[in-house]
Amino acid sequence: MNEMFSVAGKVAVISGAAGVLGGSLARHFASQGADVVGLVHRTEQVSETLESLQACGGNPQVYECNVMDAESLKAIASSVKDSYGKVDILINVAGGNVKGANVMPDQNFWDMKLEDWTKVLDLNLNGTVYPCYVFSEIFAAQGFGCILNISSMAAYDALTRVAGYGAAKEGVSNFTRWLSAELAIKYGDKIRVNALAPGFFIGKQNRAALLNEDGSLTERSVKVIAKTPMRRFGDLTELNGAAQFLCSDAASFVTGVVLPVDGGFSSFSGV
Numbered sequence: 001m002n003e004m005f006s007v008a009g010k011v012a013v014i015s016g017a018a019g020v021l022g023g024s025l026a027r028h029f030a031s032q033g034a035d036v037v038g039l040v041h042r043t044e045q046v047s048e049t050l051e052s053l054q055a056c057g058g059n060p061q062v063y064e065c066n067v068m069d070a071e072s073l074k075a076i077a078s079s080v081k082d083s084y085g086k087v088d089i090l091i092n093v094a095g096g097n098v099k100g101a102n103v104m105p106d107q108n109f110w111d112m113k114l115e116d117w118t119k120v121l122d123l124n125l126n127g128t129v130y131p132c133y134v135f136s137e138i139f140a141a142q143g144f145g146c147i148l149n150i151s152s153m154a155a156y157d158a159l160t161r162v163a164g165y166g167a168a169k170e171g172v173s174n175f176t177r178w179l180s181a182e183l184a185i186k187y188g189d190k191i192r193v194n195a196l197a198p199g200f201f202i203g204k205q206n207r208a209a210l211l212n213e214d215g216s217l218t219e220r221s222v223k224v225i226a227k228t229p230m231r232r233f234g235d236l237t238e239l240n241g242a243a244q245f246l247c248s249d250a251a252s253f254v255t256g257v258v259l260p261v262d263g264g265f266s267s268f269s270g271v
């Protein structure tokens with residue numbers, strides 16, 4: 001039974017590996033015996049991320065990488081394939097909001113910065129599409145592979161303020177479904193594409209919106225908790241099991257789903 005859920009011996013490329021959720025996922029997969037290849041955005045994140053993965057297990061590597069740069073992704077993909085002989089899993093975690101693409105209560109939509117709208121779409125949508133574009137070619141050639149993208153609650157219903165981020169994550173969900181069908185139809189049932197839609201977890205990018213400096217809830221997070229039947233934020237480790245399931249043989253007939261991990265937020269009207 002446990003064998004079905006195992007990711008031991010699988011080569012798992014994970015972007016955003018120096019981030020809050022990506023770091024937790026990368027350490028979890030390494031601790032489960034996967035060979036994790038962490039992609040990090042900044043040079044100074046490389047050695048720290050590598051050390052944290054080495055402490056967990058497997059045979060990890062870490063690359064500096066801009067997920068919006070297809071050429072650099074191609075070079076990394078080829079190096080990973082050369083060193084491990086295969087790639088089993090791609091998890092696209094890099095992403096986040098861009099402040100200027102928000103519309104705050106005291107602003108009009110037309111005050112939003114268009115360059116930041118473009119930036120948030122680039123980071124979240126292209127930053128998911130480009131790694132899929134590069135690694136799906138490897139998956140098609142080897143005849144197997146599994147992609148896991150990260151969407152958001154902002155993709156389900158409109159969340160106030162986050163205009164650009166919501167549009168980008170809705171794009172990630174739609175693209176996940178499209179790519180799942182495209183790859184299964186053309187390359188068979190061993191290539192799967194799914195996404196997780198995390199509810200509200202405290203990360204670097206949303207800490208200020210969700211917690212006051214003294215740790216108390218902000219006006220916005222009081223509303224978030226009221227719409228979350230479990231009445232709490234997610235713990236960082238609570239994405240790990242869902243991610244492992246979708247990347248394991250236990251999910252061999254699961255493709256094209258966007259799985260909420262949200263304490264019930266997406267299924268509750270709030271009433």
Ligand SMILES: NC(=O)c1ccc[n+]([C@@H]2O[C@H](COP(=O)([O-])OP(=O)(O)OC[C@H]3O[C@@H](n4cnc5c(N)ncnc54)[C@H](O)[C@@H]3O)[C@@H](O)[C@H]2O)c1
Binds near residue numbers: 018202
């Ligand atoms: N924290 C939450 O509650 C929450 C909820 C829903 C979705 N998400 C999504 O989960 C993912 C991770 O969020 P997090 O909270 O861990 O945030 P985070 O800021 O801790 O992690 C994001 C990581 O992406 C990296 N990154 C940014 N730009 C990059 C680029 N161009 N190339 C490569 N890497 C880049 C950053 O260096 C960072 O390590 C994001 O896609 C986010 O949108 C988070």
